[in-house]
Amino acid sequence: MEILKIENARKNFGGVKAVDGLSFSVQEGEILGIIGPNGAGKSTVFNLLCGLIPVDAGRIVFLGEDITLLAPHKRCHMGIGRTFQICQPFKELTVLGNVAVAAVFGHSKPVHPGKVKKYSEEVLAKVNLSSKKDLYPAQLTTPDLKLLEIARALATRPRLLLLDEMMAGLLPGECDKILDLIKGINREGITVILVEHVMRVVRELCQRVIVMNYGQKLCEGCYEDVTGDERVIEAYLGQEETVAQ
Amino acid sequence: MKKYSLKYILVAAAAILAVIFPFITGEYYRHLAILTLMYAVLALSWDFAARAELVSFAHTGFFGLGAYTSAVTFLKLDFPLYLSFTVAVLLTIVVAIALGYLTLRLSGIYFAIASLAFSEVLLVVALQLPKVTGGAMGISVPSLFGGMRVYCYGLILGILALAVVVSLYLERSHFHLAFSAMRTSPSVASVLGVNTVRYRLSSFTLSAIFSCLAGAFYVHYTTTTIPYEAFNLNIGVASMVMAVLGGLYSTVGPVLGAIVLKIIEEYMRVTIPYGYMIIYGLLLVAGILFLPKGLVGVQNKWKFLK
Ligand SMILES: Nc1ncnc2c1ncn2[C@@H]1O[C@H](COP(=O)(O)OP(=O)(O)OP(=O)(O)O)[C@@H](O)[C@H]1O
Ligand SMILES: [Mg+2]
Numbered sequence: 001m002e003i004l005k006i007e008n009a010r011k012n013f014g015g016v017k018a019v020d021g022l023s024f025s026v027q028e029g030e031i032l033g034i035i036g037p038n039g040a041g042k043s044t045v046f047n048l049l050c051g052l053i054p055v056d057a058g059r060i061v062f063l064g065e066d067i068t069l070l071a072p073h074k075r076c077h078m079g080i081g082r083t084f085q086i087c088q089p090f091k092e093l094t095v096l097g098n099v100a101v102a103a104v105f106g107h108s109k110p111v112h113p114g115k116v117k118k119y120s121e122e123v124l125a126k127v128n129l130s131s132k133k134d135l136y137p138a139q140l141t142t143p144d145l146k147l148l149e150i151a152r153a154l155a156t157r158p159r160l161l162l163l164d165e166m167m168a169g170l171l172p173g174e175c176d177k178i179l180d181l182i183k184g185i186n187r188e189g190i191t192v193i194l195v196e197h198v199m200r201v202v203r204e205l206c207q208r209v210i211v212m213n214y215g216q217k218l219c220e221g222c223y224e225d226v227t228g229d230e231r232v233i234e235a236y237l238g239q240e241e242t243v244a245q
Numbered sequence: 246m247k248k249y250s251l252k253y254i255l256v257a258a259a260a261i262l263a264v265i266f267p268f269i270t271g272e273y274y275r276h277l278a279i280l281t282l283m284y285a286v287l288a289l290s291w292d293f294a295a296r297a298e299l300v301s302f303a304h305t306g307f308f309g310l311g312a313y314t315s316a317v318t319f320l321k322l323d324f325p326l327y328l329s330f331t332v333a334v335l336l337t338i339v340v341a342i343a344l345g346y347l348t349l350r351l352s353g354i355y356f357a358i359a360s361l362a363f364s365e366v367l368l369v370v371a372l373q374l375p376k377v378t379g380g381a382m383g384i385s386v387p388s389l390f391g392g393m394r395v396y397c398y399g400l401i402l403g404i405l406a407l408a409v410v411v412s413l414y415l416e417r418s419h420f421h422l423a424f425s426a427m428r429t430s431p432s433v434a435s436v437l438g439v440n441t442v443r444y445r446l447s448s449f450t451l452s453a454i455f456s457c458l459a460g461a462f463y464v465h466y467t468t469t470t471i472p473y474e475a476f477n478l479n480i481g482v483a484s485m486v487m488a489v490l491g492g493l494y495s496t497v498g499p500v501l502g503a504i505v506l507k508i509i510e511e512y513m514r515v516t517i518p519y520g521y522m523i524i525y526g527l528l529l530v531a532g533i534l535f536l537p538k539g540l541v542g543v544q545n546k547w548k549f550l551k
Contacts (some may be wrong), residue, residue, distance in 0.1 A: 101426045105422075105423065105438035
């Protein structure tokens with residue numbers, strides 16, 4: 001079943017065509033990768049999908065419903081969750097409080113905070129942050145902040161999860177842990193779109209990859225096909241050999 | 246456990262003192278206490294807006310709107326007191342939601358300026374409608390409860406109690422999470438499901454309601470006001486200073502700030518014949534410098550999850 005479809009989406013920032021007539025669709029249960037050079041428009045696509053930025057033109061359909069004009073919190077209630085490329089924890093709240101925000105407001109009707117304590121703790125256990133639940137974000141390390149991003153998104157009970165460069169700034173061992181976590185999340189039936197520069201992660205996780213360049217789709221296919229494509233090597237992989245290995 | 250029982254004893258003692266205060270003191274202290282409670286309502290109401298990161302100067306406007314609406318309906322339409330208060334609150338709700346919507350895109354200093362402009366516009370309206378408001382000459386109403394200060398004290402204490410109940414609810418419910426999240430990032434909060442528009446408008450409207458009630462009380466208590474007094478920016482600034490120095494985003498903070506500052510101000514006014522405002526101002530500066538988190542110093546831990 002097709003869970004998400006974006007048709008001919010456009011977004012300009014002044015003269016910059018951040019997203020330029022992009023279309024793709026996502027099947028329920030898959031892990032789709034989006035790769036491309038810096039500034040290709042990958043994060044902007046996520047912003048369009050979660051509703052933080054309105055499209056200039058085009059259409060977004062989620063679960064058969066046109067959500068193009070829907071506010072971000074309503075898209076969250078429908079089941080779109082996301083993380084941010086630059087971790088954005090709520091600094092006044094503890095780790096548990098951060099997750100509780102998502103647990104309380106992830107539905108169309110907010111529930112009482114006292115009622116989500118257990119659920120929030122379960123989500124934290126899932127990402128292995130239980131021991132840090134009473135710490136404040138300022139006390140966390142980068143890998144833990146990334147885990148908190150995932151925990152918060154998971155606590156909203158998403159059907160589609162958008163992960164923006166989870167591995168950036170992590171050591172290989174830390175990458176592996178998050179990689180397993182994403183596999184587990186997907187096994188539970190959550191569809192994933194992944195923006196990633198670490199090619200090893202893309203190869204291991206993604207059934208299908210979309211390559212973006214200058215806001216457009218350069219090509220699309222399985223990992224081997226797109227990484228073998230000459231245009232992709234020229235536009236992206238060629239300059240990023242160190243990462244690509 | 247011990248810490249909690251001490252806290253409850255303090256709260257109970259304060260509540261008992263608040264109730265018996267007018268019966269054990271004279272007119273001067275009663276009057277002072279009434280004004281102090283009124284400022285406690287204003288400071289708490291200012292904090293309601295601050296919780297959603299709104300630095301508002303609209304409180305002056307809502308104070309004056311409350312004063313004038315209740316005075317005019319009481320005088321010209323012969324409404325009983327409770328009805329004139331009700332009409333003032335209803336009008337305030339409509340105006341606050343409208344202003345809230347209009348300023349939805351503004352934050353920080355831009356919101357502050359817009360809210361300031363709102364208060365100034367209301368001042369001009371009050372001056373330009375002499376048939377209704379009495380214009381620059383002001384408006385006079387009969388004295389509240391026939392001038393019986395004990396009853397006046399009871400009324401403003403009741404309004405403060407209501408504000409405290411609202412504040413405790415905001416602190417202990419999902420509002421607290423929404424506000425804390427929105428103070429860091431409204432966009433991230435919205436992606437996690439928070440209807441940021443709703444929480445911003447609620448905080449602003451609740452805050453406007455209590456400023457309006459303070460204003461409505463004020464005009465009936467003092468029996469007369471002019472636009473330059475009811476729409477005086479000092480009202481909004483004083484509420485802000487009391488909330489900040491007492492401790493933002495809490496119930497105790499703004500109330501404590503109002504009590505402490507009002508006592509200090511009055512003490513200085515009486516003991517320092519000339520230029521007491523200068524010393525008072527210096528004291529405020531020192532307060533901001535040495536107590537950046539106010540008298541209570543917020544412990545923004547999420548109580549339910551501890
Ligand atoms: N809010 C914004 N305002 C103005 N320009 C923006 C905004 N967001 C993105 N851009 C521009 O749009 C283009 C695409 O940015 P985007 O962040 O989507 O790229 P990206 O593919 O995620 O890059 P990276 O790999 O570095 O994260 C860039 O030129 C960027 O400068
Ligand atoms: Mg990006």
